Amino acid sequence: MTPIVQNGIPAQGMPKFTLSGADVAAIAAWLHSQPLSDRGAPSTLDILVGNAKEGEAYFNGAGHCTQCHSVTGDLAGIGARYDPKTIQNRIVSGGSSRGFGRRPAGPAPPKVPPTTVTVTLLSGQTITGDLDHISAFVVALREPDGTYRSFPRYDSIPKVVVTNPLQWHIDMLPKWRDSDIHSLTAYLVTLK
Numbered sequence: 001m002t003p004i005v006q007n008g009i010p011a012q013g014m015p016k017f018t019l020s021g022a023d024v025a026a027i028a029a030w031l032h033s034q035p036l037s038d039r040g041a042p043s044t045l046d047i048l049v050g051n052a053k054e055g056e057a058y059f060n061g062a063g064h065c066t067q068c069h070s071v072t073g074d075l076a077g078i079g080a081r082y083d084p085k086t087i088q089n090r091i092v093s094g095g096s097s098r099g100f101g102r103r104p105a106g107p108a109p110p111k112v113p114p115t116t117v118t119v120t121l122l123s124g125q126t127i128t129g130d131l132d133h134i135s136a137f138v139v140a141l142r143e144p145d146g147t148y149r150s151f152p153r154y155d156s157i158p159k160v161v162v163t164n165p166l167q168w169h170i171d172m173l174p175k176w177r178d179s180d181i182h183s184l185t186a187y188l189v190t191l192k
């Protein structure tokens with residue numbers, strides 16, 4: 001695990017992490033302490049323990065999922081696309097279908113927000129738009145009216161703030177209740 005974590009897999013979009021060998025060993029020890037059934041082939045019996053009706057109510061209500069998703073839009077047929085274990089993982093992680101700052105070919109999902117970026121110039125002027133490209137040397141964006149703009153970067157100038165559309169899923173990580181994940185999984189599996 002250590003070289004993969006420390007070098008990343010740039011071709012597949014996994015960044016490298018500056019973790020010490022001891023930290024990686026601690027993570028590996030934790031992973032190995034997980035029950036074997038969680039690491040084997042997907043087990044439908046283990047995953048489908050929730051109540052689909054409760055999942056539907058949570059999706060449309062307390063879960064606020066409809067703020068960004070639609071079961072007749074971007075999530076239509078998700079139960080036919082993925083097995084239950086993958087669906088559960090994607091509820092938790094938000095999936096990895098879209099690379100950083102890039103959209104997959106074809107129409108964008110209806111409501112899922114894009115990655116946006118705000119550039120603050122030395123003059124104080126701010127420019128906000130959908131992120132097109134970012135590297136250590138340049139940041140490029142498309143303004144709401146379609147104008148494409150790019151700015152060279154020198155260290156921290158201009159100031160660049162990227163908004164990750166998956167932030168909601170990231171913020172939810174410590175807050176999920178098992179029962180919500182189970183009922184949501186049971187519900188999304190029925191969307192064939």
Ligand code: HEC
Nearest residue numbers: 063064065067068090091094095097098112165166168184
């Ligand atoms: C503030 C916006 C937002 C909210 C609220 C939100 N999500 Fe997401 N979700 C996203 C984004 C962005 C993605 C990534 C989609 C993409 O890359 O096209 C995503 C991806 C997913 C995916 C993976 C879809 C796929 O095809 O791989 C699932 C499943 C999912 N969300 C379920 C949920 C559920 C269930 C809720 C409510 C409990 C929820 N989301 C609430 C923004 C949101």
